[in-house]
Amino acid sequence: MTMTTQARLDGDASTIGRPTPQVNAQEKLTGRALYGGDFRTPGMLHLKVLRSPYAHARIISIDTAAASALPGVHAVLTGDDTPDRLTGVHRKQHRILATSKVRFVGEEVVAVAAIDEDTARDALDLVRVEYEPLPLVHNMDEALSPGTIEVHESTGNLSIEYKVERGDVDSAFARAALVHEATYETTSQYPGYLEPMATVAWVEGDGRLVVRASTQTAFLQRNRFAEALGLPVSAVRVIQSTVGGAFGGKTVEECNSLICAWMAYRLGRPVRFVNSRLDDFLGARSSPAERIWLKMGVDNQGLIIAKEVKILADCGAYEGLATHVLQVSLVRSDNMHRYLKDVRLHGRLAFTNHPPRGAVRGFGGPQAAFALNSHMAELAEKLGIDPVEFMRRNAVRAGDTTVHGFELGSAGLTECLDQVSEGIGWITKKARRPDTGLKRRGIGFAGAIHVSGNREMGNWDGSIVTARMTTDGRVTLSTGESDMGQGAYTMLAQCCASELAIPVSHVTVLPTDTDVSPYGHGSIASRVTILAGNAAIRAGREIRGRLLALASETLGVPEGDLTVSGGEIFATSALPNRRLTFGELARMHIYRHGGEELRVTATYDPPTFLAMSRPDQYGNVAPGYSFAAQAVEVEVDTETGQVEILETFVSDDCGKAINPLAVHGQTCGAAAMSIGWALYEEMKFQDCQLLNGNFADYTMPTAESLPNIQSGIIESLEPNGPYGAKGASETAMLPGAAAIANAVYDAVGVRIRELPITPEKILAGLREQEATAAARERRHA
Known part of the structure; x- marks a missing residue:
């Protein structure tokens, strides 16, 4: 812990470096935690989707009459009912529901909202969809072969291509004492979280859309909902539920929360949508399969001096974050080699008729x-x-x-x-x-x-933490980052508590809510500890500074003669019996002329490069x-x-x-x-x-x-x-x-x-x- 010259801190109070139970463990163990599927609200409808049985087909017609007539059904909607704008993480490629064409088995075609899940399922059985099957793009080799049908028109089935070369690669290979090349293949991995995607959405009295979802990127989801539905960002609120595991699969690519948000906004009624496990396998994003050709050269000292990599990857029917996944596979591992200066990289990402691929742990x-x-x-x-x-x-x-x-x-x-x-x-x-x-x-x-x-979204990779001291001397933290089971909230509580020399139990980290939390990208790229942790420390230090200034003024003692310990500030030498609790100081901070609640916002944006x-x-x-x-x-x-x-x-x-x-x-x-x-x-x-x-x-x-x-x-x-x-x-x-x-x-x-x-x-x-x-x-x- 960094010591301050202004005052002494009780170092023994810090839990930094000590095994610390998760701050939210008790509510999970006792069953009090509210996961995405646990939330209920009066008048709530239940949503189910009809998924395409074809991997590639034109939609000729959809007959929803019988389903709509089923008692208890409130809406049977198709892609033609959705906004005509396209959505997607980077490239805008698809509607909220498929319209003229389906591109993978499991693509969402029809959405039904009913009084209960059984009725919604029964309604799906009554929907009649006529398809015209199209030839399939079975794999990434076939995708890029001349004459293959295109998954997306005018793409040649090539989503993205990277080419990077540094140094003189051919010369480096020529002087290598040993050169070895081989090809490796990896498969797609399903994220495998315990809790499938689950969302509850509703429209408030003022017309604003509220979405409660098991997401690891609440603000990115808010942006996506606003864009897809044609709403101002300020008209959308996203609340993070307790997340039952994510492993990258609950970023901003899945469609469960998007469809639920749209249905709720369309009907003006609360709607709940929980994936079955099969729904989740089809609708979640698995990791891209890759074929990696690798050539490396070493000198006679056993030092790696030359490297060439060619990767062909399968992003499935839509690219999503798979473009960034490929870039990571190409570039990042080179940075383990101390003496490598000459490298050539070539990566291609192919569209196929597999379910879409994207972010999974390790990326x-x-x-x-x-x-x-x-x-x-x-x-x-x-x-x-x-x-x-x-x-x-x-x-x-x-x-x-x-x-x-x-x-x-x-x-x-x-x-x-x-x-x-x-x-x-x-x-x-x-x-x-x-x-x-x-x-x-x-x-x-x-x-x-x-x-x-990882500085990759705009030119900001920061994190913001707001800390608020209540009048009992305890602290609440707000952050746009998320805890998805990895212990982020515990880490933030530890950082703030350490700076204030108070127990971790005196710090509460609030779930992310885009209406009240400061902006954050969320839990991706192993960013939360280094970024939000720094912001939490800065927030704790600023609160400590304000408390010390007020205590110094009240006690008539220089800040350097004050000690912070156990939720109190007291004089170290002079006036040894005079001490003020954090609660007293927090009240004094408010109840004075021009006073205000003790609240600070701190930001950390690292010195990195886009x-x-x-x-x-x-x-x-x-x-x-x-x-x-x-x-x-x-x-x-x-x-x-x-x-x-x-x-x-x-x-x-x-x-x-x-x-x-x-x-x-x-x-x-x-x-x-x-x-x-x-x-x-x-x-x-x-x-x-x-x-x-x-x-x-x-x-x-x-x-x-x-x-x-x-x-x-x-x-x-x-x-x-x-x-x-x-x-x-x-x-x-x-x-x-x-x-x-x-x-x-x-x-x-x-x-x-x-x-x-x-x-x-x-x-x-x-x-x-x-x-x-x-x-x-x-x-x-």
């Missing part, structure tokens, strides 16, 4: 990390270098400016590597004799980089960068191809761990999510129809299938961060898949370059090994 980082770390393990083997040593040689350090202009005030990648190596016993386990039995053990390693904040506005994508986009490393020990059954994770250790460089309890919990959760993506999770399609849109068929890791996840924290102390903190846990999602792939290779010699790592792929690799060995024997016979 393009997991795809790149899988390819990069698999590639580095192969390079290390060819060089005869231990893979951890190879990564350590090339790891960036604090003070470096990377190939893409990232300025690293802190960088704990090397420390993460060391912590994980020691934690899992890397040296001992790598030195053991290879297994030759049916079950064989192997160990793998991987590292990753992620941002803490790199995405430049064609070369160069610049320092974040105030801090987080790093992680993970090691995994597996056992592979050579008869069944089954992979069992025996042990794993993940290390998270989060700067200062403001709340180690939350960091460990979120880091372990991120590792679990990466294990699922690596081994189990795959959205399966047949003719663009999702085949496993439920938790029975979409396999996610259960508690019994997960190992005991060990996690460690590296406190690299970020100069731009609150108390040295930066983003935590999202980075820990990135290295897991590659670590597992590298461990499988170490165990059985089968290199899996296409996720997920299934038993079938392992067995196919083992059969190929046997065939190759047999052919070699025949040649030498």
Whole structure:
């Protein structure tokens, strides 16, 4: 904690760096928390949507007469009833409901509002839609082939293309001692949150639209509703409900809240819309599938000096945030390499008739990390270098400016590597004799980089916190950022409480409400701790300054002779028995001539650069960068191809761990999510129809299938961060898949370059090994 020269603070009161229970844990555990689907209001109608059974088709006609006549039905509306403006995160591509054409199975075509959910479902069964099926764009290769039908007219099925080149790449490859190239493929991952999207919306007496939604970006949602419905932003209010997990999927792309908002505004009645799990699989945004071709060159010292990347990604029927996801996959992982100066990047994003893809935890980082770390393990083997040593040689350090202009005030990648190596016993386990039995053990390693904040929307990546001291001496904080289960409100309460030397329980962080909260982008890009945390500290310090000034005036004591502790201010030497409570001072702040409530607003906007506005994508986009490393020990059954994770250790460089309890919990959760993506999770399609849109068929890791996840924290102390903190846990999602792939290779010699790592792929690799060995024997016979 930074000490002030104006007054002394009771350092023992601070919880910074101490395990601290979540401030909203009790209301969740007792069932008092109001999630999106829990809210009820008199006269509320229930909304359901009819989704397209076709992946690509023209809508010939829609007959809603029978549905409209069903008792209890209040509205049956189609795309023709919606505003004729197009909506979308960046490119405006679709109406609120589909009109002339559907582009994926599950696209919303008809919306029904009825007195209860059963009636709404019955009404959907009565709607008759005539479609004219169109040829499908099955995959991203087909999408960009000449003559393929277009998902969106005049696009050639190319959503966006990036080209970035730095230095003399061809020359760098020419002088490399070793060059290796390979292709890797990743699949789409469903966010997998417990609570599907849920929204309640209504129109108030003054005609303003109010939307209560489980969103992680309330202000961005408000802008979207206003734009789509043709309303002034001031006519829309968004209230964040308690969020039952988000993992990126509840940003600003999903259509549940948009359709609900429009129906409520159209009818002037409260409307509730809760996705079924299948609705959510179809309507949520999964991560883009990517094919990554990677070529890297190293010198004779084992230093990475040249890199070329080509990525083809599938954004599905609408692009949304997938354009930014691709940019992250292309650019960000390059910034792990300290000596890399020559790089060439080419990325293309293709429209297909799959459901739309977008933001999921890690935001393009997991795809790149899988390819990069698999590639580095192969390079290390060819060089005869231990893979951890190879990564350590090339790891960036604090003070470096990377190939893409990232300025690293802190960088704990090397420390993460060391912590994980020691934690899992890397040296001992790598030195053991290879297994030759049916079950064989192997160990793998991987590292990753992620941002803490990202200047990409306009030229502002700030955060604003308003602090208000009530007349009992306690504090309420308002923020436009959100807590989606990751502990953001606890962190903000800790920062403010530390500056005022009061218990965390004396600080209440209010849910985001666009009518009363200061503006904020929301919980994206691991930005809340480093940005909102700094703003909360500034707000706490300003309140403390006002309290000290008033106490100094009242007690007749210089501020430097005052101590702040336990919600009181008292003289340190003179007048030792004179003390004023925060409550007394808050009342005095009001009840005096010209007095006012003790309220402050503080802003933090970091010294970063809007790199995405430049064609070369160069610049320092974040105030801090987080790093992680993970090691995994597996056992592979050579008869069944089954992979069992025996042990794993993940290390998270989060700067200062403001709340180690939350960091460990979120880091372990991120590792679990990466294990699922690596081994189990795959959205399966047949003719663009999702085949496993439920938790029975979409396999996610259960508690019994997960190992005991060990996690460690590296406190690299970020100069731009609150108390040295930066983003935590999202980075820990990135290295897991590659670590597992590298461990499988170490165990059985089968290199899996296409996720997920299934038993079938392992067995196919083992059969190929046997065939190759047999052919070699025949040649030498």
